[in-house]
Amino acid sequence: xxxxxxxxEEMLKSGPMGAVFAGGAGVAVMGxxxxxxxxxxxxxxxSLQRQLTTTLEVTSKDASFPWILHWLHEKGSGRLRHVSVSxxxxxxxxxxxxPGRHWVTYEGxxxxxxxxxxxxxxxxxxxxPWEKVLIxxxxxxxxxxxxxxxxAKDACLQARDTGVTTVLTCWGTxxxxxxxPRR
Numbered sequence: 311x312x313x314x315x316x317x318x319e320e321m322l323k324s325g326p327m328g329a330v331f332a333g334g335a336g337v338a339v340m341g342x343x344x345x346x347x348x349x350x351x352x353x354x355x356x357s358l359q360r361q362l363t364t365t366l367e368v369t370s371k372d373a374s375f376p377w378i379l380h381w382l383h384e385k386g387s388g389r390l391r392h393v394s395v396s397x398x399x400x401x402x403x404x405x406x407x408x409p410g411r412h413w414v415t416y417e418g419x420x421x422x423x424x425x426x427x428x429x430x431x432x433x434x435x436x437x438x439p440w441e442k443v444l445i446x447x448x449x450x451x452x453x454x455x456x457x458x459x460x461x462a463k464d465a466c467l468q469a470r471d472t473g474v475t476t477v478l479t480c481w482g483t484x485x486x487x488x489x490x491p492r493r
Contacts, residue, residue, distance in 0.1 A: 364446070364447055366446075367444050374463065384465060409426055410425065422444075423445050
């Protein structure tokens with residue numbers, strides 16, 4: 311025969327445990343249970359986020375960093391609320407996303423773009439602070455990021471190389487642009 315709710319209440323009130331529960335142990339157990347539930351929900355949300363999102367990190371040392379900034383300028387023009395200016399040697403400028411979080415879309419796919427700048431770490435040759443751009447999307451595949459990088463590269467190189475000549479110089483084992491492109 312099952313025990314009813316009234317019988318459980320009577321046992322808790324009449325026995326020695328009734329005083330303990332009245333003194334706060336019941337509240338402590340309930341608090342512990344709620345704390346465990348909160349922690350486990352955090353763990354579930356974090357693991358779901360790791361499994362369902364893909365992140366692309368592009369640092370300022372990478373050759374694709376200017377491509378990504380140019381792509382963000384094109385995708386976010388008019389919609390970005392916090393912008394930084396990027397000025398060329400010829401006086402041309404672009405408004406690119408400032409450090410912080412921004413939302414853009416690519417192929418109908420929402421992307422969270424986080425641009426972070428660390429002022430404590432600087433490039434020794436140029437004195438520019440170290441930066442990174444994190445692009446996070448809700449997918450388990452990196453194929454869209456590959457297409458995004460290719461599109462950003464093509465758009466940036468097409469815009470940059472129109473009617474100008476880029477002079478390259480040998481820098482160790484790498485060829486790098488020497489100064490601004492010349493017309």
